[in-house]
Amino acid sequence: MPARGDAGRDASVPSLAWLRRLGRRVLAFCSRLGRANLFILRVLAGMPSVIPRFHLVMAQIYHVGVLSLAIIVFSALNVGMVLGLQMYNTLVNFDAESALGPVVALSLVRELGPVVAALLFAGRAGSALTAEIGLMKATEQLSSMEMMAVDPVRRIVAPRLLAGVLAMPLLAIIFCAVGIGGGYFVGVGLLGVDEGAFWSQMQDQVDWSEDVVNGIIKSVVFGVVVTWIAVFEGYESEPTAEGVSRATTRSVVYASLAVLFLDFVLTALMFGAF
Amino acid sequence: MREGKRDADNEAALTGGRHGNLVELHGVTFGYGMRCVLDGVTLRFRRGCVTAIMGPSGTGKTTLLRLIGGQLKADRGQVLVAGQDVGRLDREALYELRKRMGVLFQSGALFTGLDVFDNVAFPLREHTRLPESMIRDLVLMKLQAVGLRGARHLMPGELSGGMARRVALARAIALDPMVIMYDEPFTGQDPITLGVIMKLIRLLNDSLGLTSIIVSHDVQEVAAISDYVYLLSGGRVVAEGTPRALRETASPWARQFLGGLPDGPVPFHYPAPDYAADLLAG
Ligand SMILES: Nc1ncnc2c1ncn2[C@@H]1O[C@H](COP(=O)(O)OP(=O)(O)O)[C@@H](O)[C@H]1O
Numbered sequence: 175m176p177a178r179g180d181a182g183r184d185a186s187v188p189s190l191a192w193l194r195r196l197g198r199r200v201l202a203f204c205s206r207l208g209r210a211n212l213f214i215l216r217v218l219a220g221m222p223s224v225i226p227r228f229h230l231v232m233a234q235i236y237h238v239g240v241l242s243l244a245i246i247v248f249s250a251l252n253v254g255m256v257l258g259l260q261m262y263n264t265l266v267n268f269d270a271e272s273a274l275g276p277v278v279a280l281s282l283v284r285e286l287g288p289v290v291a292a293l294l295f296a297g298r299a300g301s302a303l304t305a306e307i308g309l310m311k312a313t314e315q316l317s318s319m320e321m322m323a324v325d326p327v328r329r330i331v332a333p334r335l336l337a338g339v340l341a342m343p344l345l346a347i348i349f350c351a352v353g354i355g356g357g358y359f360v361g362v363g364l365l366g367v368d369e370g371a372f373w374s375q376m377q378d379q380v381d382w383s384e385d386v387v388n389g390i391i392k393s394v395v396f397g398v399v400v401t402w403i404a405v406f407e408g409y410e411s412e413p414t415a416e417g418v419s420r421a422t423t424r425s426v427v428y429a430s431l432a433v434l435f436l437d438f439v440l441t442a443l444m445f446g447a448f
Numbered sequence: 449m450r451e452g453k454r455d456a457d458n459e460a461a462l463t464g465g466r467h468g469n470l471v472e473l474h475g476v477t478f479g480y481g482m483r484c485v486l487d488g489v490t491l492r493f494r495r496g497c498v499t500a501i502m503g504p505s506g507t508g509k510t511t512l513l514r515l516i517g518g519q520l521k522a523d524r525g526q527v528l529v530a531g532q533d534v535g536r537l538d539r540e541a542l543y544e545l546r547k548r549m550g551v552l553f554q555s556g557a558l559f560t561g562l563d564v565f566d567n568v569a570f571p572l573r574e575h576t577r578l579p580e581s582m583i584r585d586l587v588l589m590k591l592q593a594v595g596l597r598g599a600r601h602l603m604p605g606e607l608s609g610g611m612a613r614r615v616a617l618a619r620a621i622a623l624d625p626m627v628i629m630y631d632e633p634f635t636g637q638d639p640i641t642l643g644v645i646m647k648l649i650r651l652l653n654d655s656l657g658l659t660s661i662i663v664s665h666d667v668q669e670v671a672a673i674s675d676y677v678y679l680l681s682g683g684r685v686v687a688e689g690t691p692r693a694l695r696e697t698a699s700p701w702a703r704q705f706l707g708g709l710p711d712g713p714v715p716f717h718y719p720a721p722d723y724a725a726d727l728l729a730g
């Protein structure tokens with residue numbers, strides 16, 4: 175509704191058409207952002223009613239968390255092994271291959287763990303959430319729930335948002351742990367880096383609050399953003415088969431872009447020297 | 449306690465609804481954005497009766513049900529349910545009222561993640577604190593009423609269209625509503641299922657003392673089970689009466705609709721330029 179331009183009126187000035195289109199897009203984006211904010215406020219207002227019925231959240235943690243475990247573990251293993259291999263090849267030129275442990279661990283804990291886990295989470299759990307809620311809307315399940323005097327925002331959306339926010343950091347931690355395991359396997363197992371050096375240097379150089387806590391904070395933020403986008407896109411989707419499929423695509427694209435952008439912002443805040 | 453309160457409510461509803469009408473719409477106008485869908489319609493639904501709203505697709509029949517259920521608000525006019533103005537209720541009161549309304553959506557709208565039993569139990573679990581053993585009894589009773597007690601472990605995906613609607617019906621009556629609304633209950637059903645659903649609508653209405661509102665464009669079926677019919681077209685009520693009276697109506701539009709004639713006041717052809725001229729133009 176917001177960006178209804180008066181198409182006919184300025185037809186005599188074609189050079190301004192692009193400006194009008196741009197303005198329309200910006201307005202549409204702003205109104206969507208506004209709706210997303212109002213939506214999350216509604217969800218948060220419904221949170222208190224979710225806490226006493228925690229079994230609803232547990233079921234969703236299973237769906238978004240446990241069912242994402244396989245791809246998280248598989249990806250983490252591969253990322254860890256590639257890291258081990260690449261870093262070894264560089265470090266060995268400086269006779270510094272004993273630093274492989276901290277290098278692998280720091281890249282995972284600070285960046286790759288939270289970011290890659292969040293991207294995978296958006297692809298696996300986020301898209302499933304959007305499709306599920308969109309389908310419930312398209313098949314009038316949400317409408318009929320409303321008519322049964324049950325608020326779908328409280329009953330359906332709130333437990334899913336909470337589950338996503340809780341599951342994301344856990345998945346990121348698992349990603350880091352498995353990734354370090356992959357780096358260890360390649361570095362120590364295959365390339366012959368000293369095992370003691372690998373672990374002790376890692377212990378030495380990875381700081382609890384500086385690295386681990388910051389990584390966890392990142393993944394919490396990503397969890398909020400990815401799940402928020404997923405449930406919002408599902409809830410706002412056009413209630414047709416086509417509308418749901420478009421919403422699912424949008425959910426993954428927007429969530430991935432948001433994760434990468436926020437990663438830069440958070441990294442600058444946490445580790446930036448400016 | 450609860451029962452006593454409900455009786456008192458019903459009493460209030462009885463005195464509140466004039467002329468024994470449970471649901472009334474007075475001059476209701478509604479549009480989506482600029483487009484006017486309903487244009488000052490006045491409808492009355494008598495307590496204990498099966499009333500049908502008929503009309504071609506896109507005339508706003510579903511919209512009408514959503515107005516009664518308070519999911520949409522009328523731009524002008526009044527929607528009264530049990531004497532309460534639905535458009536003016538706050539959220540709490542509206543939700544309280546909805547607990548006493550059942551709606552059967554066009555698709556059945558069963559929760560795909562829950563099996564038949566849990567679907568029917570859903571409103572009971574959300575709105576009552578009954579022990580699980582009593583919920584089980586109630587659910588089995590409702591399922592027995594629609595003849596699907598044996599299907600309680602099936603998932604919605606395993607049901608035929610007709611069964612899904614019957615389960616949805618059992619769910620809609622789970623909280624013993626005072627009014628039940630059906631959105632196109634006959635569309636796309638085979639003859640046997642159709643007969644079953646027709647029988648159920650009438651039977652439940654009479655045995656549970658419900659007030660039923662059916663939205664449909666299936667002329668024969670509706671004529672067979674309803675006490676009163678409204679014909680809707682172009683956002684207005686074009687005819688009303690008992691099914692028998694309507695068949696003898698003079699309105700050409702009503703006759704075309706009820707008789708299922710392809711041409712009449714509603715033309716067979718979508719507006720187009722002259723046929724011969726169109727062919728020659730290419
Ligand atoms: N959410 C909506 N937004 C805009 N227009 C709608 C919406 N829902 C229905 N309409 C339009 O309103 C008209 C009436 O719709 P509806 O009540 O579903 O008709 P019916 O149930 O009689 O087929 C249709 O022309 C439809 O296109």
Ligand SMILES: [Mg+2]
Nearest residue numbers: 509510631632
């Ligand atoms: Mg309809």
